[in-house]
Amino acid sequence: MTDTGSEVVTYEVHGPTAIIRLNRPQYRNAQNSKVTYALDAAFTRAVDEDQVKAIVLAGNGDHFCAGHDIGSPERDIHESFERKAVIWWDHVGAQGVDSRFARESEVYLGMCRRWREIPKPTIAMVQGACIAGGLMLAWSCDFIVASDDAFFQDPVVMMGIPGVEFFSHPWVTNPRAAKEWLYTGDRMPAARAHELGMVNHVVPRAELEEHTLQIAERIARMPRLGLALTKKAVNQAEDLQGLRAGMDSVFGLHHAAHAHNAEVQGDSLAGVDVKKIRDEEKK
Template identity: 70%
Template sequence: MVVEYERRGAVAVVTMNRPEYRNAQNSAMTYALDEAFYRAAEDDGVAVIVLAGAGPHFSAGHDIGTPERDADATFPRRAGMWWDHVGKAGAESRFARESEVYLGMCRRWREIPKPMIASVQGACVAGGLMLAWVCDLIVASDDAFFADPVVRMGIPGVEYFAHPWVMPPRVAKEFLYTGDRMPASRAYELGWVNRVVARGALEEETLALAERIAAMPRMGLALTKKAVNQAEDLQGMHAGMDAVFGLHHLAHAHNAETGGDPLGGQDARSMREAPHGS
């Protein structure tokens, strides 16, 4: 299974399970995550959701080249009413697909009325950031690092463009302009990682935090989450993401028109092997 689901008392642990591909997210994984989150949201016995990744890495991002990439497969759409991307051409296909499986899914998951904690180790890159950022809290191991290198593709960041709300704008610009890796210690200093723990203690520390939160009243947690999310949206987060999503697709279209490749000639290997800071 590309996603595993386990109940641990009042905590649902949802684990991405493609460790051989650093948990790169194909569509099968995205929709399996959606099913797992629905299951946890509907279970009255679940108070907190933990999102984790099997193996040495949380997630290397969206699947742009594994043998099991399934971008042309049909799945039941749940994040929006836009038509299916399968069989469509050009921007009509890309916009429909990314509206559903990237921006649409992430926005829905952000609104799950139960606290969500990302448990991050190793790589949390590009599409991996989107999964961590929809969670309310992030617990990272001391070997974790974060990066959004998609400017190398000529694209202004991932589809769920939370960067200016997660970190100060000048830091966000450097993060994007360079594509460098940000260590967990730096993310903690900037306030978008809640805790940094030893790699061997990551699971234990994350579950301890989840169990502590699970003891709080359910309605109080749900309303508190909604209150903070509304404050972010009043600061322009929702509208800002819509605007950047348009720029994101302008970049795809520009790449396709000038070079025949919406990813600007990049693939999983070239993105992984590009120079990076530390």
């Protein structure tokens, strides 16, 4: 196993498949900016390596990804970020929307859109928690293979925010399911996600990696250009169904909610942290 120059992401190749793993298991693989750019470097490496025909995104440990880092000691929200997905000024030292909009346009929404366009097939291999920002990472991939103990959740309505930045909910499920899921903040079991079409396969945890790699190897037999053009064709069809425009409109609502929270409560997250989310789940 080799890494990408950062311990927060690992990179390995199995035959024609690159496996990129989030590597912050002590924080349930919560995503900070360091993770974002390590992921981007790993994806770029996989695209550039000719022997890699398919890419699997996974998480080390018990969980795929518990979302954006909103409270670990390594949270880096106030640090400078690279600008690869969008061209904007640095947010460090800026205030209010000037800071939040710049950061989230780049590190969250922009990067997920960038990864959605990776020309090689990408598979999210999900076990355990796939929450909020974790959904964004999985949804950036072409499809999802989940273990039978996986669950999916977007609890940010608790913060007064209408879903995560990469707002795919009505497209990956359906509008009524998306409303119920967001309104309640409940966990969606892998079996239900499969029923709704968000997940392609659900397998026992012990078989997750083997099953995912078998699919990747089957995909790898197809011609590279054919796969890339097919991916572009389906993505374009999805955008014609309103996905990209819908994300843009909801991103504005997302930041209106952040601004409201900051003005009324003095905190853009409305005082919600990991502990409060977990406490709410126990009720």
